[in-house]
Amino acid sequence: MTLLRMIPNYILINGIVIAGTVFVIFLVYRRLSSSYQKRLTAYFLKAACVSLAISLAVLAVVLSMMQLLLHSGLWDYFHDLGYKYLIAAEYLPSVVAVALTVICFIVSFSVRINRRVRYVEYLSQEIQKIREEGFGRTMELRGDDEITRLCAVINEMSVQLREKEEREKRQQRSKDELITNVSHDLRSPLTSIIGYVELLKETGPEDRQRFAEYIEVVERRLTGLNGLINELFEYTKLNSADQLPDMEKRDVLELLRHILYEYKVLMEAEGLTLSWQLEAESHMAHINTRQMVRVFQNLLDNARRYAHRAAPVTVTAQDTGRLHICITNRVADPHGIEPDRIFERFYCGDRARSAPQSSGLGLAIVKRIVELHGGQVDASLQGQELSIHLFLK
Known part of the structure; x- marks a missing residue:
């Protein structure tokens, strides 16, 4: 006080x-x-x-x-x-x-x-x-208020727009390559068809043997050309889609077994052996059944077309949280095969490029369908053994 x-x-x-x-x-x-x-x-x-x-x-x-x-x-x-x-x-x-x-x-x-x-x-x-x-540049974040959060949003937008620009550039390059490759692959059968039509005009129907030979070649070329156009249309349609319609829950391994039984008969008729070992009994997943059938058919067709006749084509399946399907075949000549590129459009070995039954789009279609299912597909080459690895959720 x-x-x-x-x-x-x-x-x-x-x-x-x-x-x-x-x-x-x-x-x-x-x-x-x-x-x-x-x-x-x-x-x-x-x-x-x-x-x-x-x-x-x-x-x-x-x-x-x-x-x-x-x-x-x-x-x-x-x-x-x-x-x-x-x-x-x-x-x-x-x-x-x-x-x-x-x-x-x-x-x-x-x-x-x-x-x-x-x-x-x-x-x-x-x-x-x-x-x-240009986009892609990011800014330093300081603090934790509205300005900082705005900065974080701008950073995210900048990165996303840069990725979008890069994706559009890749798509543009992809379109240019597609046009170039389509032009190349269409020109060869069309040139052949035009040549045989000219021969038909010269020989006429009187020479029945030559007429039948020319017509057979023209029909074969037209069939290959029609297959190429159909696969090109299908690939373009798949490439522009964000997701596949008509997805349903199905047993993927049950579907694979049905197709394996069908191809076993086809391969045996061509002197090939098809064997499989599916460790899992079933694997339920949401799939587009028609497109998944197309995946299995394209992979087995690829093995059937290029497999060495002295070695069997083998199919294995394991379920380790996600389904791993492996299709392996021995190739006669592994030189020139690049496993990292075989799923690219129009990438083929020399034999495939010259083969009229090959469009070069089969494995590219496989990759796109698998991606739309949220899966992954790649390839590996060990010696003469070429393996296609398919991973599905």
Whole structure:
């Protein structure tokens, strides 16, 4: 109590008022900041509260010093100078206090928010660079408020747009390659057909033997050409689809067994042996039955067409969380076979390129159908053993 009595009333009252104001501001900040967590509002609210607290502390010090000076005899000095100076002495503490408080608040608030202002300037510069240099550039994330989240969204958008641009470029290159390859593959049978038609015009129907030979060749070429056009149409349709229609839950291994029995007969008629070992009894999955049949047929046709007659074609299946089907056959000449490229459009070995029954699209169609089913297909070559690995969910 003795200590409190020694403190002048004006200092005690100023201190109590300012301390109470700071305490109220602190309570308001705590209340609002919990409602605006990770918000830019909370950041500016905190900066304002801290700046106001600093300003009030400065105000308390200034008022106390002014009051001490005035009550230490300075008041009598101004009284002796005259009435004008006495009026000035009365208003001087208020003017100085308000001016210093405002200045302190502005300086403190500016210093605290300057970091976010610099970050906004940094974002503006980076966005300008993205506009000039193109998408794919990302910006540094600082803090955890609306500006930072906006920056994260811009980063994601920039990366996605860059990927989209790259994908469109690849698609454009793919279209150019497709046109070139189609032109090449269509020109050969058409040239052959035109040549045999000219021969038919020259020989006429009188020479029945040659006429029949030419007609057979023309028919064979037209059949191959029709198959190429059909597969090209199917591949184009699959390549433009995001998902396959008519998906149903079916046993993939049961479907595979039916097709294996059919191809066993076909291969035996051509002097080949087909054997299989399916470790799992069943594997239920959502598939488009017609397209999955097409996958198995294309893979077995590829093995049947290029397999060495002295070695069997083997099919194995394992279920290790996802279904792994492996079709293996021995090739007569492994040179020139690139396992990483055999699923590309129109990629074939020399024999396949010259074979009229091969369009070069069979394995590309397989890959696209498997991708639309959420699966994966690849190939491996060990010595003369070529294996196609099919993975399905």
